[in-house]
Amino acid sequence: MKVWHLVLAALVLSFTSIFIGVSDVAPWNIFNLSGDQLEILTISRLPRLASILIAGASMSICGLIMQQLSKNKFVSPTTSGTLDSARLGILVALMMFTSASPLQKMLISFLFALLGTFIFMKVLDKIKFKDAVFIPLVGLMFGNIISSIATFLAYRHDMIQNMSSWMQGDFSMVMSGNYELMYVSIPILAIAYLYANKFTIAGMGEDFARNLGLNYRQVVNIGLVIVALVTSSVVLTAGIIPFLGLIIPNIVTIYQGDHLKKSLLHTALLGANFVLACDIIGRIVIYPYEIPISLTVGVIGSGIFIYLLLRRKKYGL
Numbered sequence: 001m002k003v004w005h006l007v008l009a010a011l012v013l014s015f016t017s018i019f020i021g022v023s024d025v026a027p028w029n030i031f032n033l034s035g036d037q038l039e040i041l042t043i044s045r046l047p048r049l050a051s052i053l054i055a056g057a058s059m060s061i062c063g064l065i066m067q068q069l070s071k072n073k074f075v076s077p078t079t080s081g082t083l084d085s086a087r088l089g090i091l092v093a094l095m096m097f098t099s100a101s102p103l104q105k106m107l108i109s110f111l112f113a114l115l116g117t118f119i120f121m122k123v124l125d126k127i128k129f130k131d132a133v134f135i136p137l138v139g140l141m142f143g144n145i146i147s148s149i150a151t152f153l154a155y156r157h158d159m160i161q162n163m164s165s166w167m168q169g170d171f172s173m174v175m176s177g178n179y180e181l182m183y184v185s186i187p188i189l190a191i192a193y194l195y196a197n198k199f200t201i202a203g204m205g206e207d208f209a210r211n212l213g214l215n216y217r218q219v220v221n222i223g224l225v226i227v228a229l230v231t232s233s234v235v236l237t238a239g240i241i242p243f244l245g246l247i248i249p250n251i252v253t254i255y256q257g258d259h260l261k262k263s264l265l266h267t268a269l270l271g272a273n274f275v276l277a278c279d280i281i282g283r284i285v286i287y288p289y290e291i292p293i294s295l296t297v298g299v300i301g302s303g304i305f306i307y308l309l310l311r312r313k314k315y316g317l
Contacts, residue, residue, distance in 0.1 A: 006269035010053070013276040017052070018045050020280060022288045043176045051179045052171055052279055052293075053272045055234045055241060058185040060271025061192055061264060062227045063245020064252075066117075068203040068260050069223050070124055072135045073253070074309075076245035077117075077231050079136035081143035083242075085116025086228070086235040087163065088150040095157055102181055106236050113235075114228035116146060121224065133309065136246075169239035169294030171279060182237050185230045189268070192226050196261035199223055203260070240294055241275065243301025248274060250308050 019025055023040045025033070033041070063076035070080075077083050089112025093105040100108075120139055127138065154163040192199075201209050202219045209216040234241070248271040249263070256263045275293065278300060282291035 003265060003269065006266065006273060009273050010269060010276070013273060013280065014049055014053070017049050017276060017280055020283050021045065044174075047176045047179050048171050048174045049276075051174045051182050051238060052276050054182045054185050055238050056244065056272035056275030057268035058182075058189055058230045058271075059234055059241060059244045060248040060267045060274075061189055061245075062230050064249040064260065064263060064267050065192060065199055065223045066227055066245065067249055068199050069220055070121065070135070071203055071205070072124075073250055074133065074136040074246065075139060076136075076243075076249075077227060078242050078244075078246055079139040079143070080120045081116045081139055081146050082113050082120075082227060082231050083235060083240050084143040084146040084150065086110075086113040086232045087240065088112050088116075088146055088153075089232065090236060091150050091153060091159065091163055094159065095153065102178075102236065106181055106184075106232050109232035109236055110229050113232045114224060116142075117224050117228055121220070168292045169241040169297070170292040171238055172290060172292075174238065179237050181233050184233045188226050188229055191222075193261070193264055195219065195222060196264055200258075200260045238293070242294060242298045243305055244271060244275065244297060247301050247304045247308065251304070 018041065021040070021044075023037070025037045025040055025045070059077065062082075063078075066075050066077065066080060066082075067073050086109045089109035090105055092112065093100050093108040097104060097108075120142055123138065123142065124135060127135065150163060151160070154160040198214060198219045201212055201214050202216055202223070206216045209219070249267055252263050252266045252270055256266050275297065278296040279293050282293060282296040285291055
């Protein structure tokens, strides 16, 4: 698959997404919009499109980085407790700082996501039986422990409804003024591109990386910071999007190979296209109502994940 194929698909899906909704905004009226239609585009449709593209690209790249650093193709923010830790951080921010700004919530969520990811990586170092499927199962159990703690705290402080809203990834409430934190991901992903070769070397093992003169721990820590920061911004804005960082890097690896720098652009574009396609499906299946993005991505993503598990030996995953 060529890059221009993915770019063309993104343009077609983006154009389609802008004109899907309850409010009547037709593509043939694009140069003759009323005041209300222009407000719908600028306040709702375009911010929603931007947040979908950023979330899809950034979470897919986070999965690619985690798989490279952990040397396991089934590790991602979903299967390492990163998403659950970010959600716990938002809950703690609401409990301790009731008037916290979105930026303050994101910083606290970032710290929890970073801590949770760091603990998972430490647990990973201690595990001797590093089967491809066993590692993500450990991560899922670790994430469920964190999720249980968050649920307990939410019940104790009567915040279970707030926490449930983060479990359901949803772009329907994204509007101008409440999604701009996601732009933090753009410079962070640029840093990921600059460190791509170092992440590739680090993925070959600590001893090998040190023999090549690479500061292994520093590179791993930078990777974890990137993953935690991007995850916290996405969870705070759109909620949890499952399986995205798990399946997209694996699909790209099948046809592009394991070189991280060569795979970054493909991963970002395919992830953005996948989330955008799932969002469009969720908006038209029961139109004029819509299905949360976490449900459509979860159903389609889980099916792809099962397929990858069954065919992992064929594809070398």
